[in-house]
Amino acid sequence: MAQVSSIADEQASTPLSSPKSILLRISKFNPKLDESSKFMEFTVPYQKWTTVLEAILDVKKHFDHSVAVRYSCRQATCGSCGMMINGKPKLACFTKISELDSDVVTVEPMNNFPVIRDLTVGFEKLFAKHQKIQPYLIRDDSELESDEREFLQSPEEVEQYIQFANCIKCGLCNSACPTMATDSSFVGPQALAQAYRYVADSRDKGKDTRLNIIDESHGIWRCHFAGSCSQVCPKGVDPAMGIQFLRGYLLGFRS
Amino acid sequence: MKESTIMKIHYGTALASVGLVAVHILMRLTTGFADSLSYENVLANYRSVPYVIMLELILILLAVHGFNGLRVILLELKQGRVYEKAVSYGSIVGMIALIGYGSRTIIMTNMGMV
Numbered sequence: 001m002a003q004v005s006s007i008a009d010e011q012a013s014t015p016l017s018s019p020k021s022i023l024l025r026i027s028k029f030n031p032k033l034d035e036s037s038k039f040m041e042f043t044v045p046y047q048k049w050t051t052v053l054e055a056i057l058d059v060k061k062h063f064d065h066s067v068a069v070r071y072s073c074r075q076a077t078c079g080s081c082g083m084m085i086n087g088k089p090k091l092a093c094f095t096k097i098s099e100l101d102s103d104v105v106t107v108e109p110m111n112n113f114p115v116i117r118d119l120t121v122g123f124e125k126l127f128a129k130h131q132k133i134q135p136y137l138i139r140d141d142s143e144l145e146s147d148e149r150e151f152l153q154s155p156e157e158v159e160q161y162i163q164f165a166n167c168i169k170c171g172l173c174n175s176a177c178p179t180m181a182t183d184s185s186f187v188g189p190q191a192l193a194q195a196y197r198y199v200a201d202s203r204d205k206g207k208d209t210r211l212n213i214i215d216e217s218h219g220i221w222r223c224h225f226a227g228s229c230s231q232v233c234p235k236g237v238d239p240a241m242g243i244q245f246l247r248g249y250l251l252g253f254r255s
Numbered sequence: 256m257k258e259s260t261i262m263k264i265h266y267g268t269a270l271a272s273v274g275l276v277a278v279h280i281l282m283r284l285t286t287g288f289a290d291s292l293s294y295e296n297v298l299a300n301y302r303s304v305p306y307v308i309m310l311e312l313i314l315i316l317l318a319v320h321g322f323n324g325l326r327v328i329l330l331e332l333k334q335g336r337v338y339e340k341a342v343s344y345g346s347i348v349g350m351i352a353l354i355g356y357g358s359r360t361i362i363m364t365n366m367g368m369v
Contacts, residue, residue: 183331215259217330217339250259 021045022097024055026067027108030117037115039106040064046097052105053081053092056119068118076234079170083119084108089175089232089250110175126171129191135198138206146214157202164242165196166235173229173239185218189229189239192220196242199249211249220246261323268320275313282306301364314357322350 024044029037042063044055051070060067069092072078076094085095086106097105113121125179143150180186195214199207214220220243229239248254282300283291290296300306326346330339363369 179331183334185334186331215257217258218334219258221258221262222327224332251263 011199019049022055023104024059025104025106026056026059026104026118027106028067028118029115031115040067048096048098050097051093052083052085052090052095052097052107053098055097055105055249056092056107060080066118068116068120070120077168079168082110082121082170082172082175084110084175089172091170091172093236094107094234098186110171112177112180113171121171123169124170126169126174126188126190130169130194132187133191133195133198133210134206137198137201137204138209139204142151147225151203153202160202161197161200163237164193164200167194167197167237168235170234172232172234173237176228176232178228179214179222179224183218185217186222187214189223189243192223193229193237193239193242196246197220199246207249211246214246215250220250265320265323268316268323272313272316272320273311275316276344278309279313298369301361307361307365311358313359315354318350318357319352322346322353325349 019063021043024042025039026042027037028034028040042059044058046055051074053074056067056069057071060069069081069083071081071093072095073080074093076091079091081092082089083092084090084107085092086100086102089110093140094106109115109121113123113126127152137151150198167190169190171190173193174180177189180188192214193211197230198204199210223240223243225240225244227240230237230241234241245254276315285291286296323346326342329342
């Protein structure tokens with residue numbers, strides 16, 4: 001079922017004086033009702049600054065308010081609006097239509113996640129795996145008990161892990177991971193990158209515990225180093241590198 | 256056994272295999288490739304103790320590496336407690352069977368059965 005429409009002048013959030021428009025194809029799927037996904041098509045005008053999320057919200061406002069999409073901050077901070085945009089996992093709020101260089105923009109739910117409805121996917125497994133690697137500082141004392149009141153670090157020590165602390169748990173890396181496509185039990189690049197984030201933190205004392213958690217049959221060794229996780233990360237985190245560093249610890253090259 | 260230990264064995268067997276198979280191929284060139292594969296030369300190789308130890312090592316290394324590789328592929332294809340146990344134990348059985356079958360040739364030659 002396809003519906004081709006255009007936005008009426010008086011209703012459009014994006015002014016129709018815009019000379020350009022794209023065909024926005026939105027995947028519609030309700031697992032409780034539908035057997036397979038269908039694409040709804042909408043003609044949407046855009047400016048050079050219009051993001052894919054804004055185009056989807058225009059469609060929700062003017063054509064089909066039933067389109068399910070998760071979003072919040074609109075500035076690539078909350079990690080809510082991850083989806084497949086023209087076949088690649090991206091944040092919809094961080095992807096400008098003008099940068100896609102295409103007259104047709106196809107949006108689908110992220111791969112390797114269960115679809116709740118349309119573009120919205122379930123994050124339960126991602127959060128469970130994130131939680132599994134104990135993403136917090138493990139040590140016997142706390143900053144509240146310490147005389148110094150805070151655990152000091154040198155700039156060099158911060159440099160060891162700081163890029164991994166930028167993870168916003170958007171799930172794009174897990175969506176791009178070829179291993180996750182077949183191995184649903186694989187811990188995934190997001191959790192592994194976070195495991196490295198804490199293992200490399202000089203304040204943390206839980207290295208052995210975390211290495212034990214990821215050293216299992218569906219753990220770190222199932223990574224094939226395709227590197228697609230690092231390519232799609234909107235925050236510049238390099239999970240593939242973190243995974244190699246973790247392997248270094250397990251193989252005895254790092255201590 | 257920990258997965259990291261298994262993977263250390265996996266990488267180790269790969270590296271050792273490359274070295275020993277290189278020696279094995281170089282040995283083929285000492286008498287000319289075609290001659291080295293003649294019936295008598297093959298039997299002579301099986302009766303040479305140092306060479307037969309090397310062949311047996313290659314067999315073990317490749318069986319361990321190959322079946323662990325197969326185990327990894329199968330674990331990625333499908334998941335499930337029973338399935339994963341079957342794959343792990345099946346790989347060990349396959350490994351032992353292949354080593355046993357390969358060793359049989361060497362043993363039969365040295366017992367004068369060929």
